[in-house]
Amino acid sequence: MKLVPLGDRVVLKQAEPEEKTQSGIILTTQSQEKPQQAEVIAVGPGGVVDGKEVTMQVKAGDKVIYSKYAGNEVKLDGEEYIIVRQNDILAVVE
Amino acid sequence: MKLVPLGDRVVLKQAEPEEKTQSGIILTTQSQEKPQQAEVIAVGPGGVVDGKEVTMQVKAGDKVIYSKYAGNEVKLDGEEYIIVRQNDILAVVE
Amino acid sequence: MKLVPLGDRVVLKQAEPEEKTQSGIILTTQSQEKPQQAEVIAVGPGGVVDGKEVTMQVKAGDKVIYSKYAGNEVKLDGEEYIIVRQNDILAVVE
Amino acid sequence: MKLVPLGDRVVLKQAEPEEKTQSGIILTTQSQEKPQQAEVIAVGPGGVVDGKEVTMQVKAGDKVIYSKYAGNEVKLDGEEYIIVRQNDILAVVE
Amino acid sequence: MKLVPLGDRVVLKQAEPEEKTQSGIILTTQSQEKPQQAEVIAVGPGGVVDGKEVTMQVKAGDKVIYSKYAGNEVKLDGEEYIIVRQNDILAVVE
Amino acid sequence: MKLVPLGDRVVLKQAEPEEKTQSGIILTTQSQEKPQQAEVIAVGPGGVVDGKEVTMQVKAGDKVIYSKYAGNEVKLDGEEYIIVRQNDILAVVE
Amino acid sequence: MKLVPLGDRVVLKQAEPEEKTQSGIILTTQSQEKPQQAEVIAVGPGGVVDGKEVTMQVKAGDKVIYSKYAGNEVKLDGEEYIIVRQNDILAVVE
Secondary structure, eight states: OOEEEOTTEEEEEEOOOOSBOTTOOBOOGGGSOOOOEEEEEEEOOOEEETTEEEOOOOOTTOEEEEOTTOOEEEEETTEEEEEEEGGGEEEEEO | OOEEEOTTEEEEEEOOOOSBOTTOOBOOTTTSOOOOEEEEEEEOOOEEETTEEEOOOOOTTOEEEEOTTOOEEEEETTEEEEEEEGGGEEEEEO | OOEEEOTTEEEEEEOOOOSBOTTOOBOOTTTSOOOOEEEEEEEOOOEEETTEEEOOOOOTTOEEEEOTTOOEEEEETTEEEEEEEGGGEEEEEO | OOEEEOTTEEEEEEOOOOSBOTTOOBOOGGGSOOOOEEEEEEEOOOEEETTEEEOOOOOTTOEEEEOTTOOEEEEETTEEEEEEEGGGEEEEEO | OOEEEOTTEEEEEEOOOOSBOTTOOBOOGGGSOOOOEEEEEEEOOOEEETTEEEOOOOOTTOEEEEOTTOOEEEEETTEEEEEEEGGGEEEEEO | OOEEEOTTEEEEEEOOOOSBOTTOOBOOGGGSOOOOEEEEEEEOOOEEETTEEEOOOOOTTOEEEEOTTOOEEEEETTEEEEEEEGGGEEEEEO | OOEEEOTTEEEEEEOOOOSBOTTOOBOOGGGSOOOOEEEEEEEOOOEEETTEEEOOOOOTTOEEEEOTTOOEEEEETTEEEEEEEGGGEEEEEO
16 A cells, blocks of 8 residues: 655655663653654645645655654554645755 | 535545454543544535635545544434545545 | 525524433533534525635525534524535535 | 724624513623624725725615624714624625 | 824824723723724825735824724824724724 | 845834833833834845735834834844834834 | 755754853753854755745855744754744844
């Protein structure tokens, strides 16, 4: 199964957060700082979104930084993804 | 009876949530994580919505992921549906 | 007396909520789930509303589902009506 | 003195609320349900309001239903009026 | 010194609130109902404001009613003025 | 060093607030009423801001009244400035 | 690695806040006033953003003042950056 995003949506896969502290204590999800760096998995077709023409500027495989207040978390086949609008992607990391 | 959505609305039917945990405890609705995957049941005609031209991009039978903060729950003939705007559909699952 | 809605407004009449539970206990309005199904009583002329052209797509007699967060309740000659914008009507029930 | 509304404003005069219950108890303003039915007293010229062309569709003497969350209450020569935008008038009562 | 308003701003001078109750008790500003009637002192040039063409429809000397939730209070040479946008003026009193 | 504002921004310098009451008590910043009168220090070029053409109407040296809920306070070389959008300037004092 | 901002985004690097008070006490991040002055590190291409044409007016190396309520903090290779929209940059310091 794969996710095919609509409009200006982009499917991201976050880098794995460190599950343990240096001293080996397992952290709960709450205390882990959500990483904002992710890899682009799939990119919507763009086009007219909310009445405005959007051109997609990222592509699958790009490493990106996205806004920490954005995105919907979704789970598919046990894998977690974030779906954001392209406008919530702040920068590409090269 | 059937639901004929207006404008850019889409009628969805959620996958059934698991009613029991693995150990057999019956969960209340509150503690169940709302599944975000659903099947498209009916699609509005699109056209001018809020003064903007909308082209429908999903069709009946599509499996979709939708925003967990979106949608109106409606009950018809004992069946529960979610009606969302197409813009609240994040991706199609293929 | 009758209600003649302006612009994109639609006058609805809700289905009567069940006044008693199966065991005969009379429920207060609070504990009754507001039914979202209603009949269209009168439809505004549409036209330019908030600077946008609106075409009316429902007609008197239609059974509709409307958003539960929408609408103004009004009382006329002892009858209760809901006045909504057409955009708050989610689907027609056929 | 008279009120000449600007733009898409409409001056309304509410029907008098009943000052007593049937058993003769005088009610405070708080416990009285605000009547939403009113008579149109004066109508603004319409024209471009907030950058959008507005055509006035009500006239002095019309009985109207208006949104209960709308309007500015004003007092002139001891009389109370409500000034609303035409868009807050839901329907004309005929 | 005089105030020359910019854009669609209008400088108003409120009618003096009664400083004493009938029994002679001096009221604090809090307990006095803010009068909404005022005189137009100066009118901005209008023109393009927030990307929309605005034509000024009031003139110095007009007695107006303005929205009680609008306006900036300013003090100049010991005199108090209210500066509102023309859109916050509800009606002219003639 | 000098501040060169972008777009429709205007750099203002507030009149000095009185640091002492008449009886000589030194007031904290909190209890001092923020003066709304200021002098224009520098003016942005205007042009297209948020997709709308803006023409600058104030110039360096103007004494202006600005909205008390607007502006960013900035400190440069020990001097305090307020940077506002031209739209937050209510009137010029002549 | 480097950050390549999208659209009207600008990557900033803040001036280092003073880590100690004059008496040598180490301050926590909370009690330090966030400096609003920063250096431009990278500038997005501009173009159509949210349906509006944006022309970039700052360049790498510029010293700028930005709005203290704006920006996303990001960490890359142990360095901290702020990514803002150009519209959140108030002025260039020359």
